[in-house]
Amino acid sequence: MTSARSTLQVEGLETYFFTKAGVVKAVDGVSFAVGRGEVMGLVGESGCGKSVTGFSIMGLVDPPGRIVGGQVLFNGENLLTASEEHMRALRGSRIAMIFQDPMMTLNPVLRIDTQMIETIRAHERIDHASARQRARxxxxxxxxxxxxxxLRAYPHQFSGGMRQRVAIAIALLNKPDLIIADEPTTALDVTIQGQILYEAQKLCRELGMALIWITHDLAVVAGLADKICVMYAGKIVEQGLVDxxxxHPVHPYTVGLIGSVPSHNPRGQPLAQIPGMTPSLLNLPPGCAFRTRCSRASGICEQEPRLSEPRSGHKVRCFHPCLEGHA
Amino acid sequence: MNTMLEARDLTKRFVKTLDLAGKIAQKLGAGVREEVVHAVNHVDFSIDPGEVVGLVGESGCGKSTVGRMVAGILPPTEGKILFKGTDVAGMDDADSKTAALQIQMIFQDPFASLNPRMRVQDIIGEAPTIHGIIKRAETAAYVEDIMLRVGLDPDYRRRYPHQFSGGQRQRIGIARALAVKPEFLVCDEAIAALDVSIQAQVLNLFIGLREDLNLTYLFISHDLGVVEHISDRVIIMYLGRIIEIAPTEELFKSPNHPYTKALLNEVPRLDARRRDFAPVAGEIPSPIDPPSGCHFHPRCPHATERCRNEVPVLKAVAPGRVSACHLNDTH
Structure with a gap:
């Protein structure tokens, strides 16, 4: 998982928000790697830090947030020590991001062609006509x-699904090595979501891009991703190949999440729910953040669990992983 | 057996009337017309007592409008709603008040559907006190009882909605609906705004309440996985029309309508790994200017000349199953 050929390698990333009420450890020691043509699903519930992880890689964390530790190696180069000027050259050209709401990417008062051509010419000396051709x-x-x-339309003349496609097209303009997609299909209908997933999968295969797909929906990444990281309260609690x-989920939180998916359960029967709710990240006590909701928790869980690797390539951060029932 | 609720030829049109400038332009022959949205188009269905009926469709298909008409929030443009065999529109005041209490609605957005300036005990306790279901002196005990039933700690009864998380707020909304002792709940995307683990908790609450209180649900959702789990029967809508009604298991095993097939095919599933997505082409057409004939024909791989010209009607394809597709006539 940490080969030298990884497009992106994140090591021990820590992004904290220093608020008046205290320190929020939104991302707390996150490590993963994504290679060429690989799709990684970053899964978690609201407030688990999955979006902040994406913003941290892009260098888009605003005060009171600050990246306080770790490394983000993009093609071997540490982005956290890169100059703002260099980051601006990388963003939109080598790394691109797609947001849940495409209107975060699109300017409502400019035509699509203006925005797309601007994106190309900001990064490359190229004449207007060829830029337009590439946008097309x-x-x-x-x-x-x-x-x-x-190309001559304004964003409001597109439907929600079409707008998201335009946002994806803009992300693709400069053939980036890495795309970070933050819940891009959450606001879309099922048939439109299917279309977007189809395009994303096709582009990844054809262009060999690395893709990080951030979502709360396990079922979406099941169909798309090669590997999965499950985040809870700022930490990756389980990571490995999608299968x-x-x-064979080993972390009790992943087991609970999978049990919560309705189509995975017999019809009409109560779902295997996780009790309680996600904790506030503000002044989180030390130890495993999941222990208050966990049926396997014991005294030792008040200490910080380390990442262990019960099976090759499959890591878990838990003192009591669910290892019964498989070799 | 009497049905709990029946919709007959239910239709809702939203008309955007012309302003003064538009009227003048129309007089001068500028071809400006009133915009009419056919949100719900001659819809018939019935729900038996104790049944959970799922209503599925994509945005703009009219599923929420159906829910609002059933709950009595929107008056239908045409057609009628029969509650326990009686037309709701033709009831006298006392009966219509009873019917309004017995049909309650649970909304999608737990942030917008609760009054932010009311304490939880008032949100839950106001309606039953005013409607004389309980005496004012009993309110506290009654509210406590209902809060326990939906899984809220009664110690929080003096708090305001903003002090609760999304899942807890949805429970307050459910408690408010249950407080007037309804028999029929319309749940409009009731768990769509919640996190996965919280969705499961609230879905379990719905399943438990159904058994305890013998409730009947119209469960409106775009999430087929949720609907498959909770419903006995499923209604599929597309652009204002019902295109298929079937018992849940049969629908998911062998969908009849091409749109239902496409929809089921698109649902992401945990057991479908790195699959090849083969999406249905095209977008959902605008309800202002729907396609002729079968509304689905521009996206349908099997569309024929007949589909372009003639509106298909719902026909029985198996016992308890109806579908609106011309293809069913050919074999």
């Missing part, structure tokens, strides 16, 4: 019909 091709690539006409994590 990118729109076609994400499945927008009649791209020549649609290992979903078929």
């Amino acid at each position: 091709d990118a729109l076609g690539q994400v499945g927008i019909p009649s791209p020549d006409e649609r 290992d994590v979903l078929d």
